[in-house]
Amino acid sequence: MTSTPDAPAVSALSGLFESTFGSAPDGVWQAPGRVNLIGEHTDYNEGFVLPFAIDKTAKVAVRIRHDSRVRLLSTFGEQGLVEADVDMLVPEAAKGWTKYPLGVAWALQQRGILVPGFDLLMDSDVPLGAGLSSSHAIECAVISALNELTGAGLGAEDMVLATQRAENDFVGAPTGIMDQSASLRGSKGHAVFLDCRDQSVQLVPFDAQEAGLVLLVIDTKVSHSHADGGYASRRVSCELGAQVLGVPALRDVGIGDLEEASGLLDSTTFRRVRHIVTENDRVLQTVERLTTDGPAHIGRLLDASHASMRDDFEISCPELDLAVETSRAHGAIGARMTGGGFGGSAIALTPVGHEQDVRDAVVRAFAAAGFTTPDIFTVTPAAGATRLA
Structure with missing residues (x-):
């Protein structure tokens, strides 16, 4: 065996x-x-x-x-x-x-x-x-x-x-x-x-524990499915954006192209495009920081990613936003929703000494908002x- x-x-x-x-x-x-x-x-x-x-x-x-x-x-x-x-x-x-x-x-x-x-x-x-x-x-x-x-x-x-x-x-x-x-x-x-x-x-090395951190997963208990219309409609918007901008895929649009893109796309499609373009840039920055400085230096990138998904791609939900905001307020160095969106989980990169503070605060915040009690656990690569x- x-x-x-x-x-x-x-x-x-x-x-x-x-x-x-x-x-x-x-x-x-x-x-x-x-x-x-x-x-x-x-x-x-x-x-x-x-x-x-x-x-x-x-x-x-x-x-x-x-x-x-x-x-x-x-x-x-x-x-x-x-x-x-x-x-x-x-x-x-x-x-x-x-x-x-x-x-x-x-x-x-x-x-x-x-x-x-x-x-x-x-x-x-x-x-x-x-x-x-x-x-x-x-x-x-x-x-x-x-x-x-x-x-x-x-x-x-x-x-x-x-x-x-x-x-x-x-x-x-x-x-x-x-x-x-x-x-x-x-x-x-x-x-x-x-x-x-x-x-x-x-x-890419990602050893949160060695850096004195834990990665908390906060399962909001809001179920989601990739086979529903929300995910599909975001993909259609991205394909439309690439078509209008004349590129094979949004991978080929850079940060410097966004000003011109804003004049060619309707406001909703532009926000979808802006999320993809800036998110690609955040991934590259995160890889560089993990390689050179370590996990303690990626918090702001996680925060910016969540803001982009909440405001530009519009795939967050009240439970995810509350999990992220509460985690940050009680010691997490960075937090974001993870996955396809419309529910699911948030992650919070948290110093070991603040782990219990974040856990307790999120549970209290969900109870006060009348949300289902979340499951909170750690994961490692x-x-x-x-x-x-």
């Missing part, structure tokens, strides 16, 4: 798989969720992002079958056992969490890879709907398993593109490549500086997808 700290969880998942499906799995794979340190909505604009894989993962136990039948079960038990035929997968037909593994199988088929039937049992401790990419964690665990079990031999870059196609064309969510890249290519103690135009990756057994 395995002698890692995951051994008990692997053993439990394998045992449950065997009791459910009648024999042991061919293996167990895991893939992490992610936190995006900075760089929001820049990925599908061929820009720059700086996420990192977190120490919360989705695990899948998988066994290949000798027919086309697929049987899927989650430890959450919310859907029970779901069955499908791998040769009859239809985009956007699957429901709940099963659309993610089925979407991966479908996307591999679109690449000409023969995918047989399989049994799969999934467990995850990535919070759902929190903007930490629980869906991509499932997809990356599944594609890691199927890539190995089918002998497809895809590299990380191709697995990223396959899972993006699963999201875009099967699930129906117009996401970019950031989440999959962090989950598949993450490294312990590092953030993943990703150029979304050519998929090149640079691992972790390794990417891997086989556990």
